[in-house]
Amino acid sequence: AMTGLRLLALDLSLTATGVAGTNDHGQIVTRTRRSGFDGHDRLQDLCVGVANACRYTDPQLVVIEGLYVGQRNNTLELAELHGLVKQQLYLSGYPYVLVAPATLKVYATGSGRAEKRDVQSSIEERYGRLCGSHDEADALCLLAMAADQYGQPITATPVPERCRRALAAVKWPDLDLPESPRPRPAASHSPGPGGAGTSTPPTIQEGQPA
Numbered sequence: 447a448m449t450g451l452r453l454l455a456l457d458l459s460l461t462a463t464g465v466a467g468t469n470d471h472g473q474i475v476t477r478t479r480r481s482g483f484d485g486h487d488r489l490q491d492l493c494v495g496v497a498n499a500c501r502y503t504d505p506q507l508v509v510i511e512g513l514y515v516g517q518r519n520n521t522l523e524l525a526e527l528h529g530l531v532k533q534q535l536y537l538s539g540y541p542y543v544l545v546a547p548a549t550l551k552v553y554a555t556g557s558g559r560a561e562k563r564d565v566q567s568s569i570e571e572r573y574g575r576l577c578g579s580h581d582e583a584d585a586l587c588l589l590a591m592a593a594d595q596y597g598q599p600i601t602a603t604p605v606p607e608r609c610r611r612a613l614a615a616v617k618w619p620d621l622d623l624p625e626s627p628r629p630r631p632a633a634s635h636s637p638g639p640g641g642a643g644t645s646t647p648p649t650i651q652e653g654q655p656a
Contacts, residue, residue: 451468451506451596451621451623452467452469452505453466453468453503453505453508453509454503454505454508454509455508455510455586455587455589455592456510456511456531456588457511457581457584457585458492458524458527459581460520460523460524461480462579463478463480464476464478464583464584464586465478465479465499465582465585466577466586466588466589467499467502467505469503474586474589474600476578479492479499489523489526489527493527493530493531493534496535500535506541506623507542507619508535508542509542509545510532510544511544511545511546511547511588512544512546512547541619543592543617543619544616545588545591545616549612549616550584550587550588550591552615553612554568554569555609556608562580562584563580565584566580570583572601573586573601590605591612591613591616592618594610594613595616596618596621
C-alpha cells in the first residue's frame with residue numbers, strides 16, 4: 447500500500463462547508479457539505495459530517511480556514527461550530543492548523559484582499575478545475591497549502607513566490623512524515639480508494655462519507 451501525507455481541509459460554514467481530502471491512494475476528493483437543520487441539530491449534523499470525513503481520510507493534519515469576524519448575523523453560531531469542530535478533533539487525536547482567510551487568499555491569488563470569485567478562478571486554473579464552488583475552492587486551497595508546506599505539492603507547476611509567501615504566516619505543526627513521499631495526488635471522479643485518475647473535477651458522490 448502507498449504511504450504519504452493524508453490531509454483534510456475544511457472551509458467551515460453553517461450553510462455550505464467546503465471539504466477537500468487526500469488519502470493513501472493518492473487521490474484528491476472535494477465536496478460541499480450542506481445541512482437542512484437549524485440550531486443544535488445543524489451543529490450536530492455538521493460535526494457528524496466532519497467526523498465522517500476524518501474516518502474516510504484518516505488525516506495526519508486537518509487544515510481549517512480561520513473564522514472571519516464580520517458583521518454577519520450568524521457570526522456567533524459559526525464561532526460555536528468552529529469551537530465544536532476543534533474540540534472534536536482534539537478529543538479524536540487529529541492535529542489541526544488554522545489558516546486566516548486573508549492568508550488563504552494570498553496563496554491563491556497573491557492578494558489578501560481578493561474576492562471569493564477570484565480565489566476560485568485562480569485555484570481552478572492552477573489545479574485543473576478540481577472544484578465546483580467557492581467553498582470547495584477554499585478547501586482545496588487549504589489542502590494545497592499544507593501539501594506544499596510539507597514538500598508534497600499537488601501540482602508540478604511551481605506556485606509563484608508572491609503566493610507561497612503566505613505559508614510563512616501559518617503556524618504549521620511538526621509532523622512525523624514518511625521518508626519517501628507518495629506520488630502526487632491525481633484528480634478523480636471516484637471518491638473511494640483506487641479510483642482511476644482524470645483531469646476533471648473530483649467529487650464525493652451522494653452516500654459517500656464526508
